[in-house]
Amino acid sequence: MALQLGSRLRDTRGRMLRDLRISVTDRCNFRCVYCMPKEVFGRDHDFLPHTMLLSFEEIVRVARAGVAHGVHKLRLTGGEPLLRRDIETLIAMLAELRTREGERLDIALTTNGSALAHKAQALRDAGLNRVTVSLDSLDDATFRAMNDIDFPLARVLDGIRAAEEVGFDAIKVNTVVKRGVNEDDVLRIAERFRGTGVTVRFIEFMDVGTTNGWNLDQVVSSAEIIERIGAVHPLEPLQPAYHGETATRWRYLDGAGEIGAISSVTAPFCGTCSRARISADGKLFTCLFASGGHDLRALLRGGSSDAELEAALARIWGARDDRYSEMRSADTAAERIEMSYIGG
Numbered sequence: 390m391a392l393q394l395g396s397r398l399r400d401t402r403g404r405m406l407r408d409l410r411i412s413v414t415d416r417c418n419f420r421c422v423y424c425m426p427k428e429v430f431g432r433d434h435d436f437l438p439h440t441m442l443l444s445f446e447e448i449v450r451v452a453r454a455g456v457a458h459g460v461h462k463l464r465l466t467g468g469e470p471l472l473r474r475d476i477e478t479l480i481a482m483l484a485e486l487r488t489r490e491g492e493r494l495d496i497a498l499t500t501n502g503s504a505l506a507h508k509a510q511a512l513r514d515a516g517l518n519r520v521t522v523s524l525d526s527l528d529d530a531t532f533r534a535m536n537d538i539d540f541p542l543a544r545v546l547d548g549i550r551a552a553e554e555v556g557f558d559a560i561k562v563n564t565v566v567k568r569g570v571n572e573d574d575v576l577r578i579a580e581r582f583r584g585t586g587v588t589v590r591f592i593e594f595m596d597v598g599t600t601n602g603w604n605l606d607q608v609v610s611s612a613e614i615i616e617r618i619g620a621v622h623p624l625e626p627l628q629p630a631y632h633g634e635t636a637t638r639w640r641y642l643d644g645a646g647e648i649g650a651i652s653s654v655t656a657p658f659c660g661t662c663s664r665a666r667i668s669a670d671g672k673l674f675t676c677l678f679a680s681g682g683h684d685l686r687a688l689l690r691g692g693s694s695d696a697e698l699e700a701a702l703a704r705i706w707g708a709r710d711d712r713y714s715e716m717r718s719a720d721t722a723a724e725r726i727e728m729s730y731i732g733g
C-alpha cells in the first residue's frame with residue numbers, strides 16, 4: 390500500500406488509527422486473578438529480559454510513526470507501567486511530539502496505583518495529561534484477594550489522592566467486575582467517587598488471553614451494573630465524548646458527575662475501534678484478542694528509516710480486518726495473547 394501523505398489511514402473496515410497503547414513492561418507486582426493468575430505467572434515465569442524491551446528512543450520512534458498517520462492519543466500501560474524505571478523520562482520525550490495538526494498529544498497512563506502516591510508529581514511534571522487507576526474493591530480483604538499479593542487498599546487510595554492533588558486533566562478509575570467476587574463493590578465504588586470529579590468505568594470481565602479461566606457466567610453485564618447504580622442514584626445516558634470511545638457514558642441526574650461502562654462482552658464496539666497496541670517487545674497488535682503481532686522491533690533494530698517504519702504501519706493498518714468481540718463464540722477460544730503482555 391502506497392503511503393499517501395496528508396490522507397488518513399483507514400483499515401479494511403474504514404476505521405482510522407487514532408490511539409496507540411504502548412506497553413512498557415510485561416512485569417507487574419500484582420497478580421490480579423483475572424489477569425496474571427499466580428499459578429501461571431509464578432516465580433519461575435519467564436518475563437522479557439530488558440534487552441528485548443523497546444528502549445525509550447525506540448518507543449518514541451514508533452509513536453512518531455503513529456502520529457504521522459493521525460494518532461492523537463497515547464496510553465502507556467503494561468504490566469505495571471510504573472515499574473519501568475524512569476518512566477517519567479519517557480513521558481517527557483513523548484510530550485515533545487506534536488500531532489499532524491501541530492497540537493500536543495493526549496498522554497494517558499493506566500496503573501494499578503501501587504506506586505502512584507510517590508510518582509504522581511513527577512508524572513505530571515513530565516507532561517502526563519491523564520491517569521487511570523485500576524481499583525476493583527473498596528473492601529480491603531476483597532482488594533487484597535483480587536490483587537493476590539495482599540496489597541493494601543489504603544495505598545492505592547493514597548495514590549488516587551496524590552493524583553487529585555497534582556491536578557491531572559482527568560482521573561479515571563477502572564473497575565473490573567467479576568460475578569460473586571466484587572459485585573457488591575459496584576455501588577460502593579460509584580458512591581465513593583460520586584461528586585469528586587473522578588470518573589469510574591466499570592469493565593466487563595473479558596476473555597483476554599487463555600490463562601484466567603474466563604467463563605461467561607462470571608461476567609456481570611454493563612446493563613446490570615448501570616441498573617444497580619441507577620436504582621439508587623438515577624442516571625441518564627450521555628453521548629460519546631469522541632468517536633470510538635470504548636465506554637458508554639452515564640450522568641447522575643443530580644449533577645454528581647458521570648460513570649462509564651465498558652461492555653466488550655455484551656455490546657462489542659469493534660465498529661469504531663481505532664486502537665493499535667504495541668507490546669513491550671515491540672510487536673504491533675491490531676486487536677486486543679489477536680494471536681500474533683507484527684514485529685516492529687526488528688525494523689527498528691534492523692536499520693529501517695522513519696519513512697520505512699511509517700510505511701510498515703500503513704501496510705499493517707491498511708490490511709486490518711479485526712473484530713473479535715463481534716465474532717466471539719465458543720470456537721474463538723484459540724491462542725490469544727495475555728492482557729499483562731499487551732496492556733488492555
Ligand code: SAM
Nearest residue numbers: 424467468469499500501523563594595732733
Ligand atoms: N497494571 C496496570 C493496571 O492494572 O491498571 C495496567 C495494565 S492492566 C492489563 C490494564 C487494565 O486491564 C486494568 O484496568 C485491568 O483491570 C484490566 N484487565 C486486566 N485483565 C482483564 C480482564 N480479563 N477483563 C477485563 N479487564 C481486564
Ligand code: SF4
Nearest residue numbers: 417419421424468501
Ligand atoms: Fe498487574 Fe494490571 Fe494485570 Fe493486575 S491488571 S495483574 S495490576 S497488569
Ligand code: SF4
Nearest residue numbers: 659662676677713714
Ligand atoms: Fe478493537 Fe479487537 Fe476489541 Fe474489537 S475486539 S474493539 S477490534 S480490540
